[in-house]
Amino acid sequence: MDVLDLERLTPAARRILDAAEELFYEHGITAVGVDLVAERSGVTKRTLYDRFGSKQQLVAAYLLERDRRWRALVEQLHRDAPTPVARVLAPFDALETWLEGAVRGCAFVNALAELPDDDHPGRRVVLAEKQWLLELFSGSLHAGGFPEADSLALQLMCLHEGVLSLRGTAPGVDAVAAARSAATRLLEG
Structure with a gap:
């Protein structure tokens, strides 16, 4: 298939x-x-x-299906955002919905830890998703006229990924709100 x-x-x-x-x-x-x-x-x-x-292809399909749903959610919020700042923050806003019921953190990060083979099709899906998100941050920042957009995109990516890691390791912490607040301060600075 x-x-x-x-x-x-x-x-x-x-x-x-x-x-x-x-x-x-x-x-x-x-x-x-x-x-x-x-x-x-x-x-x-x-x-x-x-x-x-094969199981490898099933794993890749599982990850690709999650990736498609995640991207659709983020892209919808991104399109509907009324300001450049809101467009940049769309991935953080998407986390509120996305993480409902997610107790093990990020499925992509979890999969990456289990798929050390660079040739595994699932690993390629995960890496493509992370690259897409970084490019979305960068593109939104460039389009919004933010200075040092690429450096800021990497900082936002680190905040975003930190939320996903904390979901599995510190479930009682409101990491989404903390990261969104920090991202907002970065954008305002």
């Missing part, structure tokens, strides 16, 4: 991907085998392999 063809999933493939997303996020990629994904989705292992080809 071509990982990029997620819009045309069969009902069985959609069940597989939904089960994989829940299991991979809750238990980790390496801890979950295709037997469990097949069982949870109500299909045979053969069907899983027919639809996705």
Whole structure:
């Protein structure tokens, strides 16, 4: 299966991907085998392999699906933002919604820790998502006329990623509000 063809999933493939997303996020990629994904989705292992080809491709599809939903949320908030500052802060605003129920932090960072092989298709999805976010910050800052936009984009990226790390390690902390406040101060400075 071509990982990029997620819009045309069969009902069985959609069940597989939904089960994989829940299991991979809750238990980790390496801890979950295709037997469990097949069982949870109500299909045979053969069907899983027919639809996705391999566990590597299933992992990449899982990450790509999350990436598409994340980007859609951020892009919507970015488009609807009334000011240049609000456009830059859109990824922080998206975190409020995105992190509801997320107890293990960032699925992309978690996956990156489990996928050390540079050639793993899932690792490439994660790295592309992080690069996209950095470029979104940079592009928004340049478009808004902020000085030292590239340096500021990296600082914002660090704040944003810090929120995701703290979600898994310090669940009682309101890291989103703290990071958004710090980002606002950076933009005003």
